[in-house]
Amino acid sequence: MLQIPSFVYRNLLFIFLTAITVRLSAQTEMPQQQHALNDNKNVAATAPVKKNYDEEAKSWYAMYNTDNSLHVYLAVIDPQQQEKIVMNGVQLWIDTKGKRNKKTGILYPFISPDNKARSSAPDKSRQLNFNAGRHDTISVKALEATLAANHEMQLTGFKEDLNGVQNNQHPSGISVSIHFIKDTLFYEAQLPLNTLPEAPALNSHISVGIIEKGMPMPAFNDGGMPSPDGGGGPGGDGMMPPPGGPPPGGEEGMRIFEDDIIWYKFSFQDIVFVR
Helix, strand or coil: CCCCCHHHHHHHHHHHHHHHHHHHHHHHHHHHHHHHHHHHHHHCCCCCCCCEEECCCCEEEEEEECCCEEEEEEEECCHHHHHHHHHHCEEEEEECCCCCCCCCEEEECCCCHHHHHHCHHHHHHCCCCCCCCCCCHHHHHHHHHHHHCCCEEEEECCCHHHCEEEECECCCCCEEEEEEECCEEEEEEEEEHHHCCCCCCCCCEEEEEEEECCCECCCECCCCCECCCCCCCECCCCCCCCCCCCCCCHHHHHHHHCCEEEEEEEECCCCCCCC
């Protein structure tokens, strides 16, 4: 009978045990990787291109295209800027000629006069967040409640019957969303090319404008007290803070009344290259 040396047995045993270990390890890691993948889908919206930062708007942003849609991405951590975006909305402008024309655009969230009237009392009683850099869980919850109550966008300059007030998830494929993940606000917009009045040519330049609207400046009467109607124009229209002292939050706090404008030009490609 053929005798097999003991070292061969040892090697075969080692190979067998290694194979079992690798298989068990793979079976263990697969659910973990799937769990991580599912978590990533829920953790944050990410743009598959390099993100830029605008100091004035306190916002990270990116614009890019897939083969049939334009995409716009914002990420905002600054609580004051979050307040501006949720309460007054973001104007998004698209110029397929690479200039800065404001002919085709979206305002979201769009708060109708009826909704604004119904919510005016709570909004006026809620203190604005003048303290940049400080997060308040209660404030985030209040902003999330405002977003949950408003699902409309206002379209201008698009094709056919798309214009006007529409649901922010439209059957045409136009969609805009704002949501919080922990203390970060994310804004995402998708615009199918066939909804634009003129499709961009390959390798042409597209300009995208983002205007983060400032809060209306409160009007004050002669005694330096807020007017009963709480009216006032948008920041930059000559309205002054109440006399007798510095504005709430100082000069930095006054940012909440100012519009922040970002224009970005990028080349329209047949695909987007993911980093």
